[in-house]
Amino acid sequence: MVGEALLRTVTTFLAGIVFLVSLSIWFRNLKRNSQLRAVPTVGFSNSILSYLSFLRFNLDGFRMLKEGYEKTKPGLFKIATFRTWMVFSTSPELIEDVRKAPDNVLSRRRPAEEVLQTDYTLNYLNKRDHYQGHVILSQLTRIASTTFEDICEELVLTLDDNIPTTGKEWVEVPALEMTQRVICRVTNRVFVGAPLCRNRDYQALNLNFAINVMKFATVLRLFPDFLKPLVTRTISNLPSQFQREMEFIRPMYEERLAKMEELGDEKWDDGPNDMLMWLMNESKGVEKSLEGVARRMLGVNFAAIHTTSSTMTQVLYRLLANPEYVEPLRREVEAVVAEYGWTTDGMDKLHKIDSFVRETQRLDGLGIVVLVRMALRPFTFSNGITIPAGTYVAAPVGAIHTDEEVYTNPDEFDGFRFARLRESSEGLAGSKHQAGVTSPAHLSFGHGRHACPGRFFAATELKVILARIVTTYDLKLEEGKEIPRDLCFSSGRFPREAKMGEEDMTPCDSGRGTAWKIKST
Known part of the structure; x- marks a missing residue:
């Protein structure tokens, strides 16, 4: 009886909290709705019925965005979210308005913090210090050239491990699982080096961490802020994963820290050149501790692995x-x-490989919404429309990428589209069509100063993996199978699992054999 009474009390308390939070959101939306009358609405504009639009967006977001884009271009339109409105830019000029806006007006961090609940998931020791972004931008971009040989070596080994070919027989390989393992291992060859990158338990930790972050963030968003610390302490398994990361990197961390303390102000010229070392060099205060560095290591893996493996x-x-x-x-x-070997100079010459990757990103990008910002104060677009503080802004990337005024035959997959554009351009102008380069017409990596800082490293990984695969394996779908449809929910698009067959390189002609031998050395 006591237990039932306690359960009823708790249930009533939580229901009351949900009601009050919903009522507060409703009143805020009512006010913002009046301030956004000049922006056309896709779905319902009524503050109560707008929740139906929010539900529809979660299930049919691409079509809603396409509808708004085609009706309002080159203007703005809005769609309801659970807490506020999201206003979408449909022209290069309006996208440039968002790109150029200072962070204290349109914040990039606030939407990410809300979606990922970073205070409780990534949970950095110094939550205001985002130094890992600078590390990625300044160091990881250069790593593709300085340790490209290591990347190629690790790729050969991990493909052998994850594609168990035997002679001329076809074998079934789950594509998504295979790419996750390959990307995780190759990425961590750069992050922590060998042999740790080959440790299956370490790979599992990094692969599972991202999944657990997304799951737990989804749960946390259901609770008001004052209950989130309690929920975190009660059900989160992320703290145990931070501890596991500390155990894995502790030997390297302590050895390197001792060397750094021995050298003092002297420069460690021949020191390790990996993500762990970069973080140790750049971190300050509590973030320089083993725990601080371990949390950042999991954070950069979270950012690097699943997006790249899904694209691959x-x-x-x-x-x-x-x-x-x-x-x-x-x-x-x-x-x-044959001319350049497996080098960064050679990768720059692979225009068709590069184009195939970029065209896939155009049509199969992992999000249908990019450049998401929150207005911290009223913001006025160049067309004169002002949005109130608390409003989200974004760009409907899927609609832009399939605009016939931007791309010829936009719904058709044309793998060499960007190779032709690159080769028909004069001088350095062709470089704007490379994978990793952003523009208002190609937003897979975002755009502007807040574009994905690791995009050039990711593009290099994607290109070298595709180049290895096409010169080493034959691929075909499992008999009777089709490419699975993507799983789309809210603003995300995710590939589903499918099996594919790979044939061993042995029966191939000498050209493919030679290519393999060159790469494996």
């Missing part, structure tokens, strides 16, 4: 769905490798 899966699916591209891609790689 989409690239493989496009290759499986369009097998006519295999031979042209293979011939390009073989010709470039």
